[in-house]
Amino acid sequence: MREDIEALMEDGEVPELKGGKVDEKKVISSVDLEEIVSSENSFVVRVVDVLIVLVAITVLLLLTGVL
Amino acid sequence: MIIAIASGKGGVGKTTISVNVAVLLSFLGRTVVVDGDVALPNVHVHLNLSPPASLPEVLKGEASLKEAIYELPFKVGKKETTLHILPSSGPLEKIDLDGFPEVVKELDKDYDFVIVDVAAGLSKYALLPIMASEKIYVVVNPEKASIEDGKRVISVASSIGKEVSGVIVNRYKGEKALAELAQKEISENLAGIVRESKLVKKAWEIGKPFVVAFPSSAVSKDVAKLAKNMAGMKTEIKKYGKLKYFLRLA
Ligand SMILES: Nc1ncnc2c1ncn2[C@@H]1O[C@H](COP(=O)(O)OP(=O)(O)O)[C@@H](O)[C@H]1O
Numbered sequence: 001m002r003e004d005i006e007a008l009m010e011d012g013e014v015p016e017l018k019g020g021k022v023d024e025k026k027v028i029s030s031v032d033l034e035e036i037v038s039s040e041n042s043f044v045v046r047v048v049d050v051l052i053v054l055v056a057i058t059v060l061l062l063l064t065g066v067l
Numbered sequence: 068m069i070i071a072i073a074s075g076k077g078g079v080g081k082t083t084i085s086v087n088v089a090v091l092l093s094f095l096g097r098t099v100v101v102d103g104d105v106a107l108p109n110v111h112v113h114l115n116l117s118p119p120a121s122l123p124e125v126l127k128g129e130a131s132l133k134e135a136i137y138e139l140p141f142k143v144g145k146k147e148t149t150l151h152i153l154p155s156s157g158p159l160e161k162i163d164l165d166g167f168p169e170v171v172k173e174l175d176k177d178y179d180f181v182i183v184d185v186a187a188g189l190s191k192y193a194l195l196p197i198m199a200s201e202k203i204y205v206v207v208n209p210e211k212a213s214i215e216d217g218k219r220v221i222s223v224a225s226s227i228g229k230e231v232s233g234v235i236v237n238r239y240k241g242e243k244a245l246a247e248l249a250q251k252e253i254s255e256n257l258a259g260i261v262r263e264s265k266l267v268k269k270a271w272e273i274g275k276p277f278v279v280a281f282p283s284s285a286v287s288k289d290v291a292k293l294a295k296n297m298a299g300m301k302t303e304i305k306k307y308g309k310l311k312y313f314l315r316l317a
Pocket residue numbers: 074076077078079080081082083084109237238239261262263264265267268271
């Protein structure tokens with residue numbers, strides 16, 4: 001690689017460029033990007049989990065207090 | 068596929084878009100971001116990197132491509148990915164860009180998506196990266212002056228017989244008429260609309276792309292649609308109005 005670039009630097013020419021060919025078949029994965037970004041935010045999920053546990057404990061305490 | 072992200076003037080969000088779209092494209096194929104803005108490089112700043120070797124060293128023959136490419140692991144939601152970066156950094160000196168097309172062509176053999184963050188305007192710094200690209204997207208802001216500036220990219224591209232593949236409207240706040248103007252003046256293909264969002268700056272402060280820091284935000288979804296369009300999966304881009312922007316209904 002290094003040699004290639006050095007060789008190029010020496011002759012200092014802008015190399016021939018290929019035209020606007022687009023190789024879309026190269027796209028290999030079929031994941032849906034919109035799904036990836038909309039997947040649940042784990043932080044929010046954790047906060048909700050903590051809240052549920054807190055509510056459950058309060059209810060339990062209330063119940064035991066009442067009994 | 069070599070994709071140039073270009074603009075008429077700086078500050079419209081080229082680097083922000085290049086980095087974030089590249090993170091998502093990396094889920095579809097091997098992706099590298101090239102900081103083609105060698106005069107004012109800032110991809111590494113967006114990603115909190117201080118690279119010891121970068122594109123200028125490669126162009127001078129002082130480093131190999133391998134030495135100048137960095138692999139960054141990212142997590143978007145629950146999915147993991149790896150993005151490769153070829154940054155530009157170092158002292159401001161005259162850099163000979165003549166070898167640039169060959170460098171990106173070399174990368175094209177190895178990667179499915181080569182995203183080039185191009186310098187703004189008409190300089191040689193913009194021309195060579197654009198010459199090397201197969202697809203050219205122009206980023207504009209929803210302002211008349213920005214769209215006018217974006218037209219420069221069309222002239223740069225046509226001077227070397229290339230066409231602009233699409234327009235990206237960034238920092239959108241519901242300016243429907245201006246999005247239409249951008250389509251009329253720059254490219255019928257509206258590849259994406261990326262809304263104005265405070266999260267962009269927040270993510271920047273954390274040193275992470277916003278699609279990583281805030282994956283479930285609306286602005287990340289905008290980038291997902293843009294990435295799909297760039298990858299050739301046609302996705303409809305809605306030009307919503309101001310009310311929908313403010314009420315976050317879009
Ligand atoms: N969609 C957006 N919403 C809010 N701020 C943005 C948005 N896109 C870009 N910015 C801000 O605009 C500024 C310029 O962005 P940058 O990507 O560096 O532009 P460029 O590379 O075109 O010079 C940055 O401060 C960035 O945080």
